[in-house]
Amino acid sequence: MFAEVTLSLLAGFGMTLKLFVLTLVIALPLGLFISFGSMSRLAAVRYPIRLLIWVIRGTPLLLQLLIFYYGPGIILGNNIWGSGDEGRFAAALVAFALNYSCYFSEIFRGGIQSIPKGQYEAGYVLGMTRGQVFWQIILLQVIKRIVPPISNEIITLVKDTSLARVIAVYEIIWSGQAFIKSAGIIWPLFYTGVFYLVFSGLLTVLFHMIEKKLDYFK
Amino acid sequence: MALLEVLNIEKHFGATRVLEDISFSMEKGQAVSIIGSSGSGKTTLLRCLNFLERPNGGQIKVGGEVLFDAAAGKQFSDAEIRQKRLHFGLVFQSFNLFPQYTALQNVCLAPRLAAKEKGTLRQEEVEIRERGQMLLEQMGLSDRMGNYPHQLSGGQCQRVAIARALAMQPDILCFDEPTSALDPELTGEVLKVIRSLAEAHTTMIIVTHEMAFARDVADYLIFMDGGRIVEAGDPHAVIDNPQEERTKQFLARYSAG
Numbered sequence: 001m002f003a004e005v006t007l008s009l010l011a012g013f014g015m016t017l018k019l020f021v022l023t024l025v026i027a028l029p030l031g032l033f034i035s036f037g038s039m040s041r042l043a044a045v046r047y048p049i050r051l052l053i054w055v056i057r058g059t060p061l062l063l064q065l066l067i068f069y070y071g072p073g074i075i076l077g078n079n080i081w082g083s084g085d086e087g088r089f090a091a092a093l094v095a096f097a098l099n100y101s102c103y104f105s106e107i108f109r110g111g112i113q114s115i116p117k118g119q120y121e122a123g124y125v126l127g128m129t130r131g132q133v134f135w136q137i138i139l140l141q142v143i144k145r146i147v148p149p150i151s152n153e154i155i156t157l158v159k160d161t162s163l164a165r166v167i168a169v170y171e172i173i174w175s176g177q178a179f180i181k182s183a184g185i186i187w188p189l190f191y192t193g194v195f196y197l198v199f200s201g202l203l204t205v206l207f208h209m210i211e212k213k214l215d216y217f218k
Numbered sequence: 219m220a221l222l223e224v225l226n227i228e229k230h231f232g233a234t235r236v237l238e239d240i241s242f243s244m245e246k247g248q249a250v251s252i253i254g255s256s257g258s259g260k261t262t263l264l265r266c267l268n269f270l271e272r273p274n275g276g277q278i279k280v281g282g283e284v285l286f287d288a289a290a291g292k293q294f295s296d297a298e299i300r301q302k303r304l305h306f307g308l309v310f311q312s313f314n315l316f317p318q319y320t321a322l323q324n325v326c327l328a329p330r331l332a333a334k335e336k337g338t339l340r341q342e343e344v345e346i347r348e349r350g351q352m353l354l355e356q357m358g359l360s361d362r363m364g365n366y367p368h369q370l371s372g373g374q375c376q377r378v379a380i381a382r383a384l385a386m387q388p389d390i391l392c393f394d395e396p397t398s399a400l401d402p403e404l405t406g407e408v409l410k411v412i413r414s415l416a417e418a419h420t421t422m423i424i425v426t427h428e429m430a431f432a433r434d435v436a437d438y439l440i441f442m443d444g445g446r447i448v449e450a451g452d453p454h455a456v457i458d459n460p461q462e463e464r465t466k467q468f469l470a471r472y473s474a475g
Contacts, residue, residue: 118312119316125383126382136331
């Protein structure tokens with residue numbers, strides 16, 4: 001029984017991981033660009049982006065999942081996600097990526113604004129372009145500063161993926177819960193905690209290594 | 219012909235007049251010192267020359283070419299400003315070294331990026347590196363090239379910053395209170411380096427609070443107060459025998475202190 005449960009949970013955890021990894025792949029770069037938008041000198045860019053960040057951070061992710069999945073069908077009369085598992089996963093991914101990119105963008109913004117003006121000026125007076133100054137000088141200093149808050153968000157994301165089950169994405173909590181109905185046992189659900197714990201433990205070690213790696217400068 | 223001509227530069231921040239009618243010129247190979255109390259506009263003047271601030275009035279010419287003319291009212295593109303900036307180098311009070319790069323990387327970064335843009339990095343790579351090493355040797359930092367800024371003393375950081383500015387071969391090197399952030403015992407090593415640059419006839423504008431240094435090193439001295447040039451001329455004459463009341467007051471405080 002234990003082996004059977006473990007295998008079933010592993011399958012669910014595979015889905016959890018897939019959602020986790022793809023969300024990060026999209027949300028980290030997207031968050032950087034949203035942070036540029038939120039700092040733009042153009043009010044026409046800055047204010048809509050800030051409105052977006054407010055809405056996304058100001059409403060529950062659970063609700064966003066439901067709206068992203070059911071919204072198009074209700075509003076457009078057309079379920080853009082298609083039917084089946086893949087459609088639900090795509091809707092979940094979009095909701096997660098957008099939600100996390102808004103949180104990341106605020107961390108990026110804080111990091112970027114914490115870099116002293118003198119770093120930019122030193123680059124400019126040496127004849128560098130804005131782009132060169134940002135990518136060659138500023139970004140790594142920003143990354144060093146934001147590793148702790150970003151790792152916090154990323155570890156939260158591991159557990160937030162469980163919200164995807166409201167639109168029937170078969171992630172690990174779903175797999176665990178299934179045993180309540182099918183076998184009348186609840187321990188598989190509790191057992192899912194071990195998977196989260198081991199995975200977030202690995203991430204903690206990884207982030208610690210990154211912090212160490214960036215310790216060579218101050 | 220004068221290498222640099224600054225004509226009637228004005229700068230306001232809102233209602234605050236920071237620079238009023240600043241004019242001076244300098245020849246190639248000269249060192250000009252600017253002295254004056256904090257808030258007198260010295261730093262803003264250097265920032266205008268380096269295009270970190272835009273003057274509200276006046277002209278800046280280098281080698282006869284008009285780099286900036288407020289009357290023309292022209293908005294420059296980023297690329298144009300970059301070109302104009304390359305005439306000047308700036309050494310900051312707070313060094314502003316790039317913390318993630320070694321001393322040598324700090325010196326070579328801008329030349330490398332410039333070469334990369336031209337598509338000549340491959341040919342120039344070795345030359346840029348050797349030039350960087352030579353500049354750091356000249357600054358007395360042969361054994362510090364691989365160190366990161368946080369592993370260096372303030373005086374060493376400032377010398378790296380000087381090498382970094384020289385690496386772009388500016389026509390005029392500007393110093394903004396280069397020793398004000400340093401312990402008195404570290405001040406000497408930086409001043410020694412600037413002195414050797416002056417002896418090699420590097421064209422420099424030095425904003426400083428080191429009166430004796432300004433007098434010895436500069437060919438021309440400017441005393442600024444309240445955004446204006448109050449007195450200017452031969453450094454020995456101005457410091458040892460000031461004509462203006464305001465200059466006397468300022469210098470008296472220094473000799474007393």
